[in-house]
Amino acid sequence: MSRRALVALTLTALVPALAGLTQAPASAAPPGDPGPGREVSTTSRLQDRREVAAGTRAYSLGFEDGRFYANGWHITGEMGGIWTPPVKLLDGVWFGLDDQWVGPATKFTSGRGYTRYDLPQTAGLQVRRTDVVPDGRRGALFGLTITNPGAARTTTLKVDAHSELMGQYPWGFDGVKPNASDNLPDQGRYDGKHLVFTDDGALPGAPEHHYAAVVGTAQQPQSGAVGSQYWGPQPGHRCTGTEPGAPADPKPAACDDGPFGHGTGGELTWRLSLPAGGSTTVWLGVAGSDQGQAAAQQELAGLLKAPAAQLAAKVHARDGLANRTKLSLPGDPLVQQAVDWGKQNLADLTLSARDLQIRWTDQGKQFPEPLGTVPEATWIGAGYPDYPWIFGTDAEYTSFAAVSVGQFEAIKSHLRALRDISDLLNHRSGVVSHETVADGSTWFGHDSRHTNPDGTTAYDFNTDETVKFPSAVALLWRWTGDNGFRDEMYDFTKRNLHYVVSQLDADHDGWPEGLGNVERTGMGTEKLDNTVYFIRGLFDLADMARSKGDTATATWANDLATRLQQRFDPTWWDQAAGQYADSLTDPGNVQSFQKHWIGQTPMEVELAPNGQAQPGLAPYEHGTTALAGRENDCFSGTAPLNPGLFHTGCGGGANGQGEKVIFGLTTSIQSVGEGNYGRLGADQQGRYTHALAEPMFAEPATGGTPDEQPGAMPEIFPSPDQGANIDRCWTCRSMFMQAWGNYGTAWAVVHQWLGVRPDLGVGRLAVVPQVPAGQPSVAGRDIRLGGGSADVLASHTGSTYRTEVSVGRGVGAGTVVIGHTLPRGTAPRTVTLDGRVIRNYTVTTTNRGVEVTVPTTAGHHVLTITT
Template sequence: MNRTFLTAVTTLGLAASVLAQAPARAGESAPPGNGGPELSTTSRLKDRREVDAGTRAYSIGFQDGRFYANGWHITGEMGGVWTPPLKLVDGVWFGLDGQWVPQANRFSSGWGYTRYDFPDTAGLKVQRTDFVPDGRRAAVYGLTVTNPGAARTVTLQVNAHSELMGQYPWGFSGVTPNASDNLPDHGDYDGRRLVFTDDGALPGAPVHHYAAVVGTAQTPTSGAVGSQYWGPQPGHRCTGTEPGAPADPKPSQCDDGPFGRGTGGALNYTLSLPAGGSTTVWLGVAGSDQGATEARKELAGALQDPAAQLAEKVASRQKLAQMTRLSLPGDALVQQAVEWGKQNLADLTQTATDLQIRWTNQGKQFPAPLGTVDKATWIGAGYPDYPWIFGTDAEYTAFAAVSVGQFEAVKDHLRVLRDVSDILNDRSGVVTHEVVSDGSVWFGHDSRTTNADGTTAYDFNTDETVKFPSTVALLWRWTGDDRFRDEMYDFTRRNLRYVVRNLDADHDGWPEGLGNVERSGMGQEKLDNTVYFLRGLYDLADMAKSKHDGATYAWASNLARKLQQRFDGTWWYDQAQQYADSLVDPGNQQSFQKHWIGQTPMEAELRVKGATVPGIAPYAHGNAALAGREDPCYSGEHPLNPGLFHTGCGGGANGQGERVVFGLTTSIQSIGEGNYGRLGPDQQGRYTHALAEPMFSEPATGGTPDEQPGAMPEIFPSPDQGANIDRCWTCRSMFMQAWGNYGTAWAVVHQWLGVRPDLGHHAVEVVPQVPQGQTSVEGKDIRLGGGAADVRATHSGSSYVTTVDVDRSTGARTVLVGHTLPRGSAPAVVVLDGRVVHDYTVRHTNRGTEVTVATGPGAHTLRVTAR
């Protein structure tokens, strides 16, 4: 890994309110400690976005310490400080003795915080540490000023610029109400704080009472309000229509967007600096959609010993890091990607209250709410434009989240999807697609219209409905939580019954409707819907059997078996040695447009009669399809990114392809490769590295991360889309996206380490497969049920060794310890805990030859010698 601009530094020591650091040597990983490791960069900081996030708020700025306009859902307004569903301010800025703190020259991303190192200002050394306390509707900024000389008194200036607005409505043409209806903010200085309010109603919307409060624990010497307070930034408004405006400005050229109606304020303080000493001033930005009184309470809570709250925040993130501790000596890059991916998932986990569920019909209406969800917790899709609740994103993200022990967030997300969907869709079983944190539903309603050409236009995606039962089953198997299974069971039955009853007009078994590829020209029956429907049926059957629901078990398992038998003959597109993207009715005519979903038959894993079946495609077709996608027609190459394109060359409805590498597409290819035992550096390794490189160091950005160090973005530098840092203020992808972690975390924990819990049936399987070119992989404290497991797998010559330690508190009664040998191999000698055994099981799967021995919880060592 290129460490020219990206280094890991040691942990933070928290002493009173002063944050100190001691850098490690470049290229070293920091040892664990109070703060956890950091990743730092010094390159093009004004072009890189960053986020600090807690469960009730987040702050999005830029790595030079400033706050530029960016994002496109509400043009230019997706940054700043938010407490879902409310934006509070565009930004905050600091000055000392009449000089604004200049742009940072070093940015560091830590576990639960970020830090900025600035050039000396007014003869003082300046550092800023930002964090968002969990449970607080507030962000906190700690300015540490170090005085290298004699004792002195300085003036601290603080500017803040408000922008009180909801996460919905958006600014797209035709949306009603519209972001252009944003009401002006009112500012006030109350002698201690800046208080911003926005009271009123958008056209056709209920009255709101928005408020933001900005201040410190100290009393200012003076304060003022006015629209001119933008700190060192000029307050330039980018609209795309102003005279002399650049066609595609960078974010750093834009301080506000066309919908900005905020105001500003200034606070001035006197600081007494000891000789050779440091002082940290903690500034809080807090708010509420319930008025100024509640906002003041939030600020007071955030300013109660901020240093202690920062220490608590860091400790909580360190606790997350202690689950699924990996040692991958042959692939340190992927090990680091999983480690930081845990933090990405935590950064995206949010909570909001009082969601008013409204069907906006893609912005065409804003009716009275159909119902209320009192409290919602979810894993957001991505920052800055997708921080709210999605169906399909969470269903992919769940695989990554369970593998690193973050069970609760996924459970809560599934509950929200169920609750919103039942309110919105009158308990039909359709899973909604996209829900803003105020309850506004953009897409995902159980309604359809017939187009002029006789085709059907859907207001929901079939894939989210057919994936939901599998996500519930995933949580049930990893946790053994029968109560959660029972809580979700009725909804999962309704999911698949709906599909069979309403989305199979030609009664051929293949579901109709929209899938994850949001492109025109596809047939009525989509490949991804089919693959996940088949998987969902098997998973529903498994849960039904455990609940002694014989009717549902028989229905789901029989239909799944019939569809599986017909799958390959219907969907394999022999001419291209790939799977068809869709089927066109009447007659199930194959359509092959080279979309990424062609790899889902290899990516999906089935659970059939208690056995894990990696991949639906038979080996010959799956192997050919995976190898084919490694071609430059389908996958990128360095110096951009070697991941999987959305649509291969010459594909799509327009025949031009879409050579854009997404984290999700690359994850699908990664997991498909793993299911077929293709773990080599030019196979799965190519795609896991394609996912990891943008987090740390990629050729397209000169050996620096895509944007925030340690954050996996949505889209990587691609032939048809350049790096985010080169793109304009409103045309960037997400700089942090959740679902791409599926392709790294699940690959390592589930495929390399072979952890396959079935705790709903009180069993755990551990069947590792060491990637080609590596000799060992290890994971400790892999959370399973109420306990954890340690796994180590090694391979040398014909010897394959698996060492496990499975807690009894996991709930497992049976542990299958095994190893995966290369395809065509067979075991010669099997030794468990020092004794030769003969009652082992051999299964030939798409991964290879799986050799397992049944035992119980505890510590065990299995050695398989292949012949």
């Protein structure tokens, strides 16, 4: 069957070709399973699990039983519901048939670009709900498919909606001005066809706003009403944490609203005629705008124009993403599945907004006039529900996952947005912003500092984001060959690193000062991760400068990087601990070892001195010692929770107690570090790739279940110091979907196992795989590179190592190097390329192992090595 025919079959199975409120013939099935691997489902504890259906301009975030409970902590209890950044529209919507509320669901399914609920029989009718948020639309569609198993009949359909028009900022923390508690009350009305909700006015010290949400279908309702009592089957209970008799930490299902909710509600009803044995799908649209009611009405009209066709287009687009970097990992299907669904996570987190008014809020202490406007921004959000906006450090890690799966445009746009925001916010100093909400309000990441009472310097930005930025740009340049993008970003990357040298090295020892990714007290002024990424960033800037003919910058950056690389290990290696120091305390560069996860960054980075890939900054002996030293219950979790890497090992940290909390990022750092040193075994890198993958899916062999949404990688995994999200309270959960953890799976497979190593900015591509022990083969098809793609198949049987590649000429690689990585201490006996014995092969020992490579050209090639 052709791909086009398969897509057509899939969409037919998904939902009848319906628009607005229509009837389908008896033969049309309700939404169903479109095929193996294209959906993942769960049936357990649905009221405790959050979910999201997302598009580029909006998202709907509820729970897997089909209800909408209060949750999230940036704005207490208000981070769920239907949003079109930067404004929230509704707390939720609910369906009823013949005075019976539909639900709760018995099964929840994540699909490519949609979510689906299997609902119990209601009023004698079979019911399913499909949620989709079309890309580019400022609203969400809810498709209720009603199947009548008996004789023709009528039924009354009702829909309740509860509004909550408010901005993504301000938040509800103490001291934030203005505060989420200043939220204005919504106004509601029924205009004869739709429910219309508005919020017009101004928060204290903020400009006037005009928020609007509109709810309805393409069909005329029988009736409509408004009032605060409309919460569907939910009682509308408000949780504040202070109400008499309230539990201290209720689950989300106990809370329908939070302390800052000032919404209202409404109800619409229709009389439906149901054919005998047939199905009817009702498409309810929820749309809105931060530009007033007329704009919201226009958004709803576009949303309700051929909804099923918009669902089909969404699925088709997501199928296209799924078919890039199509993996075959017969020895590790769990990781293969994790990478496949990671593609969908990144797409779900890709959002856009317009007219961002860039303000420096100084962690909520002020709300000044904007410094300027970014007309449009697209970004990969950090996570749902509390981090769906623009971050520096998250994107810089996520970029490795994004290029691995071919999602170039989203991460390019994110880097552009960071540059534009940072230049306005920081007056072109080169400092990279940390955190900016979709309206432009910036919480942290300003080029300013002050003195603490103890005389130390407090920074209003993180150094790590500034030193990592040039590497993110170089990464995109190497994978795309886009010299225009390099040139567009080049001046900013130069300013990044010149700022670090001139402003963040008071003692002139070369090690950058300032905050790093570990936002904890008690560390020295010079942080390990800042140093590691600074060295990498200098080499990457030198590489870009060399390609542009900027000899002065290339020489400056390369010479400084080389000097720091030579001094790194003697300065930072803690011989007694068998690990790298977390930080240095001045004066004297005194080592401080608090057992934070950043101790693994010297193994995680890949350098590119003179354009040649070098996995790991640490020498092999120290790198392998440090990696192995974290593979125990002091530094990593164990079953039955999660075997990933703790934030801080036992006995570490400023309080000496450690933080046994497992993050997707910490685990990714360990995963990639293991891969850089050829440690691909099941109890080495495999331990951490599986730690990342397992919370995404139900694991029948272990009796496990997904952390929350099937197919979504969460921010924090079940840990000794933090239990599973589904057991936690309404405001104390981590993100159920976060982007940066996909670094540890996608990059590990594509870059390390398959060995895809592009340098397309200078027209080179190397493919040097390393097959994990115990796996017969690893393969990837349609790996996006430049303007084309490549296929890779690598296998290892006994003493034979085989690499098969197909490189399209559209890739833009004038030189192709094909190879294979052998274990350390192994030497090739014979090397053949396309059946011809090769004598002029190259053998290079790296931290990965022994790389045997042969130069060739684009096209199809097979390399075979025997040892």
